[in-house]
Amino acid sequence: MRRFLVIGTLLLLIVPASGLTRQESVLEFVDSTRVSDSGFANTPVDEISLQATFHALEVKALLFDEVNNTLDILYYLQSLQNESGGFAPDERSEPDLEATITAIKTLAYLPVNQTQYISWGIYPFFNATIVPLLFTSTNGTFEIKELNSDRLRLWSEYFIISSRLSFVPAFPLLTLLDEVKALQDQNGIYDSIDLAIGSINLLHMLGDVPNDVDLASKFVLRFLVDNEAFSTDNDIADLETTYQAVIALSKIINLYAIEERDDIIRYVFDLQEARSGFRSDTGGVSLLSTHRAISILYLLGELDELLAPDVLQEVGFVNFPMLALLLLPVVGMMRRRYHD
Numbered sequence: 503m504r505r506f507l508v509i510g511t512l513l514l515l516i517v518p519a520s521g522l523t524r525q526e527s528v529l530e531f532v533d534s535t536r537v538s539d540s541g542f543a544n545t546p547v548d549e550i551s552l553q554a555t556f557h558a559l560e561v562k563a564l565l566f567d568e569v570n571n572t573l574d575i576l577y578y579l580q581s582l583q584n585e586s587g588g589f590a591p592d593e594r595s596e597p598d599l600e601a602t603i604t605a606i607k608t609l610a611y612l613p614v615n616q617t618q619y620i621s622w623g624i625y626p627f628f629n630a631t632i633v634p635l636l637f638t639s640t641n642g643t644f645e646i647k648e649l650n651s652d653r654l655r656l657w658s659e660y661f662i663i664s665s666r667l668s669f670v671p672a673f674p675l676l677t678l679l680d681e682v683k684a685l686q687d688q689n690g691i692y693d694s695i696d697l698a699i700g701s702i703n704l705l706h707m708l709g710d711v712p713n714d715v716d717l718a719s720k721f722v723l724r725f726l727v728d729n730e731a732f733s734t735d736n737d738i739a740d741l742e743t744t745y746q747a748v749i750a751l752s753k754i755i756n757l758y759a760i761e762e763r764d765d766i767i768r769y770v771f772d773l774q775e776a777r778s779g780f781r782s783d784t785g786g787v788s789l790l791s792t793h794r795a796i797s798i799l800y801l802l803g804e805l806d807e808l809l810a811p812d813v814l815q816e817v818g819f820v821n822f823p824m825l826a827l828l829l830l831p832v833v834g835m836m837r838r839r840y841h842d
Contacts, residue, residue: 522777525808528792529567531779532558535789539571540578544789551592552582556604557793559611564800565808569611576612579605587627599631603659606666616668625667632660637673644674646681654682654700658707675708683713690717695725695734695743699750706753719755722747723762730765740783741773745794752801767804770795777812 522530534546535558541550542558555575562569569575582589582605588597589605606624635656638645647653657678664671685692685701690713692698698721705711712718725732725747731739732747744766751757760766773780779792799805 522812523809524771524774524812525565525805527774527777527812528561528779528796528808529565530777531787531792532561532567532789539574540581541575542789545787549592550578552579552589552601552604552608553591554789556608556611557789559608561789561793561796563611564796564805572612575608576614579608579612583622583624587623587625588631589624597627599628599635602628602631603663606663610666616666619667625664625669628663628667629669632656636660644677646678649681649685649697649701651694651696651700654697654704658700658704661707679705679708679710682708683710686712686714686718690714690721692718692721695722695732695747698722699746702750702753711754715754719751722751723760726762728765729762730769738783739769741770741780741791741794742782744769745798748798748801757802763802767799767802767807770798771807 532542535542535544535548535554537543537546537548538550541552541555543550544554544557548554555578559569559575579589581593582591582597582601584590584597586597587602588599589602590597591601591604595601602624606619606628609619635647636653637647649657660671682701682704685697692701698718702712702718702722722732725734725743727733727737727739731741732743733739734743748757748766751760757763770780773783773791773795775781775787779787779789780795781787782791785791796805799808
């Protein structure tokens, strides 16, 4: 009998475990996308890009994971900047506004201090490129261009990046505040969830809130599909809209008070592939989707759940600890027969 007890114990102690937590699986995927010392790609089979590098650095920061050889990444960013001060999205493209915004955000995770931003000469390109998209100025008179979801986002970026580059935009803020608040009507309704999200984020950036915070949050929550994720049209939920909605809601309400909070969390975790990162609702695993998922879990205060074991769901696969557990009844049956 002692022999079979020893066999059962060895099955649990000697047989190797798969060992990975959900977080370790995510970080292994992120590391696999560093296809070059210079930066990261959206998937392991893609080429490195500025956007993917930003997503990887932010995910690692949220999960408190160290990034090796950051100077190589810094040199990569420098290679994307030309004499105008702007940044290109990759080494084959010309500088543009979106890439420049992403580059400045990426620099926050690299060994660059606040004073060094000025020496990079970024602001002239940034300011000259973004201002015409937002407003016109004639003889000291400012005219704000029509506020749509894209412009609301750019306004937020305008203030964030200007502050990071140590510049203060010269603009009558009260005029902007009035126009942003006017996007919510007297019934607390917006023309779309995108307008609601953009206005909430911009107002938060300016130290303000919607005219009716309660109705603003209820409006955004109306776009929950099946009480688990958000959609722009109350039809098919998607990760991107959920990411944007959770960010906006975090600015005006306590996310722990959302009744559907657990359902949103479950929706996000269901998008994680075994021993990998997160996928989108319709696509494969990518850094973009992983960034969105980790950001949502961070805002919902659920990153600790990533420390749970990564449950493998591959067809026909049984990991070693499960194999040991499955064999225990066999050992017990052999033990009873031996005893009889």
